[in-house]
Amino acid sequence: GDSVTQMEGPVTLSEEAFLTINCTYTATGYPSLFWYVQYPGEGLQLLLKATKADDKGSNKGFEATYRKETTSFHLEKGSVQVSDSAVYFCALSSNTGKLIFGQGTTLQVKP
Amino acid sequence: NAGVTQTPKFQVLKTGQSMTLQCAQDMNHNSMYWYRQDPGMGLRLIYYSASEGTTDKGEVPNGYNVSRLNKREFSLRLESAAPSQTSVYFCASRTTEWGANIQYFGAGTRLSVL
Numbered sequence: 404g405d406s407v408t409q410m411e412g413p414v415t416l417s418e419e420a421f422l423t424i425n426c427t428y429t430a431t432g433y434p435s436l437f438w439y440v441q442y443p444g445e446g447l448q449l450l451l452k453a454t455k456a457d458d459k460g461s462n463k464g465f466e467a468t469y470r471k472e473t474t475s476f477h478l479e480k481g482s483v484q485v486s487d488s489a490v491y492f493c494a495l496s497s498n499t500g501k502l503i504f505g506q507g508t509t510l511q512v513k514p
Numbered sequence: 515n516a517g518v519t520q521t522p523k524f525q526v527l528k529t530g531q532s533m534t535l536q537c538a539q540d541m542n543h544n545s546m547y548w549y550r551q552d553p554g555m556g557l558r559l560i561y562y563s564a565s566e567g568t569t570d571k572g573e574v575p576n577g578y579n580v581s582r583l584n585k586r587e588f589s590l591r592l593e594s595a596a597p598s599q600t601s602v603y604f605c606a607s608r609t610t611e612w613g614a615n616i617q618y619f620g621a622g623t624r625l626s627v628l
Contacts, residue, residue, distance in 0.1 A: 435615065437614075445621055446604055446621045446622050447606075448619070452614050454612065454613050454614045492556060492557070496614065500545060501559060501562065502557075505556055506554055507556050
């Protein structure tokens, strides 16, 4: 069945460092891909999305490119801030509309 | 715009007690979902409702029941709570935007079963 695999955390970075969180997927067909972010004590918020191969999703300085050839959707940010500390989830949407989530990666950014 | 509202935010139960988690959305979405979040396991789908009057099992439905009361409300019931049901529960509703299915989440219910 469909699945999503994320790099294990936690990831600890200093402010202004470059961030990469790896995500790979297995799916039949052509799923849409998402990154959701969960701040402490809150629900999940959509961070960015891509609906087809080679699409680049971007928001708040974060980017991810839908790579069909490597079945990947890695999250990147050029300069992280303390306020980016959160849990990040990669997810895919199957044809039925269900979301399949990765296990989540905790990011901690230190001043 | 309230979005997806869940109540209660926190709950402590004893083993064997029952309770209902409430969820309501004001975005006129047809589809609604219940997930549980456990450390290191991401979110797992418990039940979903593709439209008013229909419900279907997800990945981990055992020990739960749901009711799609109307288009706005989708409740999750634990008939006899067990410690294994200690978790954070999230409700979501779905729409289609820019060709993609987008889910919007509530703030969650943190449940402890002793």
